[in-house]
Amino acid sequence: MNKVGLYVKFRTQPGQRDALVKVLLQAAQQAQNASGCELYVVNTTPGEEDVVWVTEIWRSAADHEGALSAPGAKELIGQAIPLLAGVPERIDLHPAGGAGLRG
């Protein structure tokens, strides 16, 4: 597979987690229509109150980059930035296979 995967960890300003979840769920809707998006799931985590994790899988790195630079994405990034406490952390992945993907 040439797919690329990502776990992205967003830490928000105190109390802003649910506002960020809303923005990222809009990003998920955009991703759904973007070329090559196979998975975009927005998660909270019980252990950390002001954290959101996004799980992404794209058909290729080029598809992922293309989606990030789409006009709608830039608008949502602009909405997300004031909610954040610091730069998101990112774990890059190479999906080797598995179960449950649409593609």
Added chain:
Amino acid sequence: MNKVGLYVKFRTQPGQRDALVKVLLQAAQQAQNASGCELYVVNTTPGEEDVVWVTEIWRSAADHEGALSAPGAKELIGQAIPLLAGVPERIDLHPAGGAGLRG
């Protein structure tokens, strides 16, 4: 959603990563037939040579526990343990929504 999500980070003995990937891809096949498995993806990561990440989403915590205690799962856990360097780390998630899931 009552879904539960997990990122599980396995660190292997040196050079055993690909052997663990094989075992976990078998686990993915079992998961695919298990009740309530919505996602089970096995990943390597470019930054860490002896690491495997598994991304899981289950319909409920009970479905996840049920799958872990199935007979076939126990056999695969037995195959995985000698390949590991330490106890896997686990990040628990509450999926809030997104795109690309089968269910």
